[in-house]
Amino acid sequence: MAQLRPLRLISQRANNNLEISPDSDIVVEVVVDTPVLHxxxxxxxxxSQKQSEVCEVGNLLKIPFGKTITTGYVVEIRKRNSKDVGIRGVLSILSSSPLLQPEIWKLIKSVAVRYCTNPSDLIRFAIPPRVANCEKKAITVKPRQVLSAETNLLPKIYGADIAKLDAIKNGAIVLPIAVDSFALIIEFILRKLQDGPTLVILPDLKDTTRLEEQLQNYPGINFTRFDSSMNKSDRYTAFLEILQGAKNxxxxxxxxxFAPLPNLQNIIVYNESDPSHFERxxxxxxxxxxxxxxxxxxxxxxxxxxxxxxLELLRLVESKWLPFYVPSGEFLRKRNIGITSGDAEYSRKNVFTVIRKGLEKGPVLIVVAERGYFNSAICEQCSNQALCACGGKLVLSKASNPPQCSICNVSYPEWKCTWCNSTKFYKFKKGDxxxxxxxxxAFPKVRVITSNGSLSQERIGTESCIVIATPGCEPITPEGYGAVVLLDGRxxxxxxxLRSEEEARFRWLNALTLLRNDGEIFLSLADSHPEVQSxxxxxPLKSSRIELQNRKDLQLPPYTRFIEVQCDSKEISVIADxxxxxxxxxxxxxxxxxIDKENSKIILKATIEDGARLSEAVYDLLRYRSAKGRKALKVRVDPFTI
Known part of the structure; x- marks a missing residue:
């Protein structure tokens, strides 16, 4: 009997010829979604004739590109000319409406030049991934209502100068300490909505959620949230609503x-000095x-x-390009805020006095620089850094835990100094x-709450307690904190x-906006420090202006432009030359x-006037390396950390 063999399917190659011959005299210019820089x-x-009847500028297309099929956006529609020979046809029009608006495409081109980047990367940043089902939903445009502000906080704080607000197109407003910033923002938004559609950009999701909750108290405001916290469908739906003018x-x-808000009249940026405004x-x-x-x-x-x-914004103010509003002297003189400072990193007597006064009025906020238990340790005998075998620093996550490497997490229950063999180490850099x-x-009868990046508390009540928070994680309390203690100043x-003072100043002043108007402040800096004197x-801007003048004298940002270029250490000297x-x-x-064992960096420094030419040269270098198949460079223009 013949042995049965297993069935064998005949392999067939799928027909890959998806080309469509264009049969109309209309062609489109397309920006193609490709990560290839050059x-x-x-x-x-x-x-095709059928496609030409429905295609619009901004439509998302399915197109052949090289040996692959990808997508792209229409940025121009024109008639075919004698140079359009051998062009390929569009496979299909994917979006039912234009997604890339001409003004957004113009902005993307400007940003691409400014930041030495591929326009298609910015398009992915600007337009969320398409969800076809969302395009089938009907979007209704509600009638817009013009609301008036009820609080009148702006005239009370800024005096008669704020009356010029409606007549001036651009400006900057300094938010005072011990005043609810979001009450001021709401009032400002209500004023600006009378001019037309408005776009508000906030640093992070916490601030966006807080503003969203307060806006819901004004049902007449037709608004939408648009950020990365939304799921794919909700975000694309919000994008379509914005695009069609359903929200003001x-x-x-x-x-x-990049939100494509039709007839946009105002852009408001909240806390632009917050590091979260830098895309990492x-x-x-x-x-x-x-x-x-x-x-x-x-x-x-x-x-x-x-x-x-x-300091970048302050430079625009000092150059008279941007009008500036600060709280009036009359408003500041009426307040009764106690300010205490201490040269020692931790002056117990002064700190405890401030905390006791604050607890009589409500909760007390203590802002510290680090989270964890102890974030650094040195040998008590020879003062050398306590290091792991891999080179990482040893930290203590809890009092009961042995030292642990901050890189590889190896524990050292019987640690011994590699320099002098001592088994005792000195702990410093306290965490929360x-x-x-x-x-x-110190306060055994008072509840202590911690809030940090890994476990952030959004809100607390009005009862007296001590809240210890790292910068940016301060909880909100309805009536404000009775005292704010700012530790780890040095x-x-x-x-x-370079931006350490600028960031620390923002962190502290932003925390002080949570203070009651009769609260207490403790600053862990010497009395002579510019921030304490300010x-x-x-x-409020005295210390910032001092630092700005120092930057000008040294020709550092914001008076110059820095471009950081990172690559293999073997190549960096050639690029520098x-x-x-x-x-x-x-x-x-x-x-x-x-930077590390394999990578190095250089910083290219140019004047503001020569910055655009330098950006073009760096981008040309990136395109050249891409065309030659060389390893990509990491380029950051005016980075946050220098």
Whole structure:
């Protein structure tokens, strides 16, 4: 009997010929969704007769590209000419309506030049992934209502100058301490909505949620939230609502600056100096710069509301480009806020006095620099850093735990110094858990709450308690804190990067907006420190102006432009020499500086006037390396950490 063999299917190659021959005289210019940097040009495709009747600028297309099939957006429709020979046809029109608006495409091109990046990367940042089912839903446009502000906080705080608000197109407003910032923002939004559709950009999801909750108290405001916290369907639906003019107010985070709001009249940026406004992934953009570019391109009003303006914004103010509003002297003189400072990092007597006074009025907020227990340790005998075998620093996560490596998590229950063999080490750089332990012992009858990045408390009640929080994680309390204690001043203001003072100033002043108007403040800095003097003299920008002048004298940002280039240590010297030899760029090359075992970086420094030319040169280098198949460079323009 013949042995049966297993069935064998005949393999067939699928027909891959999806080309469509364009039979009309209409062609489209398309920006193609491709990560390949040197393929960033516009590509011409032909339309069939049927497609040409429905295609619009901004439509998402399915197109052949090389040997693959991808998508792209229409940025121009025109008639075929003699140069359009051998062009390929569009496979299909995917979106039922235009998604990429001409003004947004214009903004994307400007941002791509500014940040040395591929326009298609910015399009993915600006337009959420398409969900076809959402396009079938009917979107209704509600009638817009003009609401008036009920609180009148702005005239009370800023005096007669605020009457000019409606007549001035651009400006910056400094938010005072011990005043609910969001009450001011709501009032400002209500004023600006009378002019027309408004876009509000906030630093993070916590702030967006807080504003969303307060806006729900005003049913007449037709607004939508637009940020990365939304699921795919909800986000795309919100995008379509914005696109079709169904909303007159949009709130969101960084990517919301590209929201295609029709007839946009106002852009409002809240706390533009917050580090969260810096995009930490490619294309490494910054909300402030994008808002400035969009406001200039679309001729709309631009306003910044800040607890502590960045030095970049302050430079615009000092150059008279941007009008500035600070709280009036009359308002500041009427307040009764006690301010105490201490040179020691932790002056127990002064701190405890402030805390006791605060607890009589409500909860007390203590802001510390670090989370954890102890975040650094040195040998008690020879003072060398306590290190792991891998080179990582040893930290203590809890009092009962042995030292642990911050990189590989290896524990050392029987630690011994690698230099002198001592088994005793000195612990410093206290974290929030260690502070909570110490304040819990000092105030045994008072509840102690911690709030940090891993376990953040959104809100607390009005009962007296001690809240220990890391910067940016301060809970909200309805009536404000009876006292705000700002610890670790020396650690925060002396971190080893250029913006350390600027960031610390913002963190502290932003925390002080949560204070009651009769609360107490403790600053862990010397009385002579510019920040302490600025608060004592009620001149909120004094310390910022001192730092700005120092930057100007040293020719550092914001008076110059920095472009950081990272790559293999083997190549960095060659790239540095290329820029040094290019005399037409007029740039200074700083470095190379070693980052780790394999990578190094250089910083290209140029004046503001020469910055655009330098960005073009860096982008040309990126495109050249992409075309040659070389390893991509990591480029950051005006990075937050320098």
């Amino acid at each position: 393929l960033d040009a516009l590509y011409t495709y032909g339309l 107010l949009v709130i969101g985070n960084r990517s919301a600056i 992934r490619s294309p490494y953009t910054n909300t402030r710069d994008l808002a400035l570019l969009r406001a200039s391109s679309e001729k709309v009003a631009l306003w910044f509301l800040d607890s502590s303006p960045s 858990e260690r502070h909570a332990e110490e304040f819990g012992k 650690a925060m203001f002396n971190r080893p990067y 608060l004592l003299q009620q001149t 290329q820029f040094r030899s290019e005399t037409s760029l007029r740039c200074e090359v700083l470095g190379p500086t070693q």
